[in-house]
Amino acid sequence: MAIIEIEGLAKSYRIYQKQEGLLASVRGLFRRKYRDVEAVRGIDLTVESGEFVAFLGPNGAGKTTTLKLLSGVISPSAGTARVMGFTPWKRENAYRRRFALVMGQKNQLWWDLPAQESFRLHQQIYCIEPAQFDRRLDELVDLLTVRNLLAQPVRELSLGERMKMELIAALLHSPEVLFLDEPTIGLDVVAQHNIQSFLRFYQQQRKMTVLLTSHYMKDVAALCRRVVIIAGGMIMYDGSLSGIIDRFSGHKVITLVFPGEKPPGDLSRFGEIVEEQGPKVKLKVDRNGIGGALSTILAKHTVEDVSVEDPPLEEVIAEMFSLATEQVKGREPRPQLA
Amino acid sequence: MSDVVTSTIGDHAPAFRPSYTKVFLAFARNSLVRDMTFRSNFIIESITSLSWMAMNLAYYILIYQFTVSIAGWSKMEYFLFLATTLFVNAIVQALFMPNCEEFSELIRTGGLDFALLKPIDTQFLVSLHKINWSSLWGALFAAGLMGYALWYLPETPSPVAFLLYPFYLACGVAIMYSLMIALAATSVWLGRNQTLYDFWFYITNFSRYPLEIYSGAVGDPIRVLFTFIIPVLIVVNVPARLLAKPLDGQNWPLAVFALFATAASLWLSRLVFTKAMRSYRSASS
Incomplete structure (x- = not known):
């Protein structure tokens, strides 16, 4: 049963662009520059009862804004949202009794x-x-x-x-629904782990529906099966954590250790050499060419050790974030005079 | 993890409306505990509050050394007026001033988010969640002064006047509160409203003097403005007049108008507050 249903939810802000210097400040008294910021750009999302969903995204992606919209703190510019059948921004007490919001940076x-x-x-x-x-x-x-x-x-x-x-x-x-906005921000590893353990245990016992935003991949990996990646106010991905690599990473990393002090010199034709330490070398190889590359290398050279790994999740997500941010930048409207 | 969790979601208390009296008492208790924690600060604030009251009184004692009446108000009548002013001020400063000041800051910093999440009237929560106990000494001082002035008043006020006095005192406090909360709520649109607080301080200054002094080319427009448009002049004048002056035909129209002004102020401030909350845009996380 869907407990959260979001359709075309959007939120934009008009922000005053303060210019540098005293003269510009005086000028700003009479003529101001504003910029429209689209924090959330028409997202659609459905969350089932009892799910633990992670919201991932770079700073300014729209994660917190989405949580604030769902908790009724702010109203949207467009779109609809229903949480447990309530429209959050109507701020009905019957709704406010049934959810909670925790913000890591506010007390x-x-x-x-x-x-x-x-x-x-x-x-x-x-x-x-x-x-x-x-x-x-x-x-x-x-x-x-x-x-x-x-x-x-x-x-x-x-x-x-x-x-x-x-x-x-x-x-x-x-509460039946819990919104967690970076609950482990600034905490040391032990404190992070304690909070994660508690949340995992409590959510499983209570079957609460939880939406979590976090920058820490460990939080996400420990707690959530489903990940929603949001960047530039848009949902870029909705699925499992492992699915991110399958979908967004076009390569794998082959680590090879050769006998002697140096690796052979012809490895760059198989892929990008990302690291070289003595006889050990790491190659970034296109996913589709892994088999061919490995069999050629092993046929041609003596290899002491070999391993094939997916690139680190953080790396894949960071690449994805920067790609999404670039795309969004291209769509930003110019500041307007008012 | 232990197996201490025994209940599941859904074991909510029935959806009762919270008891606003109990919540207010919890606010009052928490504020008192906090004030007691910072003992020296509490003592200094109490002394400051009482000193300000004493200086006000001393000022009028000095003036009445040179005159028997100010705009038709004898010394004891005026002491009743002053006691009413001090009482209203003490209540406003104890209950609403710290909250309205903080409200504006909460809007600017985004701290208002949590108030909007609670299943209780947001205006109630924002207006009363902190109580400045040290300001209540002022109310005691004002009550003492009132008792003294009543004792020495040549004519004892009628029982009707005694009944109506606390009611109109509450009306006066409500008007002041309405003005304050509405001005604080404008922070949502203005970003910051320190100037509006100064503005509030200046206009409420007018409420501290009897209506009679506002006459002539300068006084008449001020009286009309601050009676009918921003009704701060009736805050003290109506209740004080009920006790200090004989009940006659002159007092009743103003007393009836005060009812209308109180209802209108509360309604308008509620309107501004509600609109402000709809426009609230929070602040960055």
Whole structure:
């Protein structure tokens, strides 16, 4: 059953272009330059109940804007979206009771107070019955191992500890849909892993529908089967993580180790030499030519070791991002005078 | 991971409307806990608030050394007027000032996102989520001054006046609040509205004096503007007049108008707030 349905969703902003210098600032009082930025350009997406979907994309791709549209924080310029049957930007309380948004770079807890005071406030706002509240808080506090931090002011918590508290605040009302905007940003490896483990476990237990944006491929690999790649406000890919390489990478990497101190000199005709260290060489070879290249090399030369790998996922995605950004740049409208 | 998760989604509390009183009490409690955390700051703010009140009082004590009446207001009548001014100010500063100031900043920084996610009236949440407890000393000071002035007033006000006074006091606070929240909400379109706060401070200054002083070529236009267009002049004048002056035919039209002005102010500010929230564009993550 589809829980999120998006059709032709678009959001554009008009942004004032501040010119450099005092004179330009004075001129700007009378005549201003604006630029239209299309943050999201008519995306279509359907998410089934219980899915854990990753939104990947470079900075400014439109990931956060999409999450803000789906949580009703902002209204779209065009298109429709239904989450659990609600139109998010109508901001109905019946909808707001059933989802949560966590933003890694923003804080919703009272800064100077212990997190438990904010949790009590949530209890009142979300009308959570006392027994249910205590039970949920106990569960979450145990899972995230933060019991000893409940009475500590939020401003004195580490970033990782604060993010755990943010997650508790977001989950106390037991949302059916959870939007996570870079929840592990700035966290060290251990804290990232803890948050990932918690999210994976909790989502599986609760069958929540989760939309996650992250720059960390490890988050995505650990949590999501489905990946949506968004760049320049458009969806470039929607499928499995492994499918990205199949679809967007036209090559593989062959690593060869030759006897002696140097590799043979005729390898560049099989593909691009991307790395050479003593007798070890890495060749970037067209996917379709792998078999031919390997059999020729092995027939012609003595090889001590050989391996064939897909290029690193990050590399493929980075290439894809830059390609998409180039495409989008070509479509950007020029600044207008107003 | 342990097996402590026992419930699944869907075990929501029934979709009750939250108790606004309970939420407000939670705001009040959290604000008090926060204020107590920064004890020295709380003490300094309390002293500042009380000193400002005392200086205001001293100023009028000095003036009444040289006159028996200001625009028809005797010393004790004027003390009632002053007490009403100080009381309204204290309530506005305790409840709404910190929130409206923060509201503008939340709009600019995108911090308003979380307020828009909560299943509760956003205007209520934004307007009351912080309470400046130290400003409430001012309300106590004003109540004391009011008691003193009533004791020495030559004529005790009627029971009707005593009944209507708190009602019109609440109307006055509502008008001030409406003005403040509407001005703060314009940050959505202006990006920043520090100047509008100054503007608010200047125009509310007019509310601190009796209507009678606004007469003549300069006074009349000011009186009309700040009574009928931006009704800050009725905030203090209507309740204070009910207690300090005998109830007569002159007071009633203004008192009736105050009802209309309060309803119109609340309605208009709600309109501005709602439109502003629709235009909110958040800030970059």
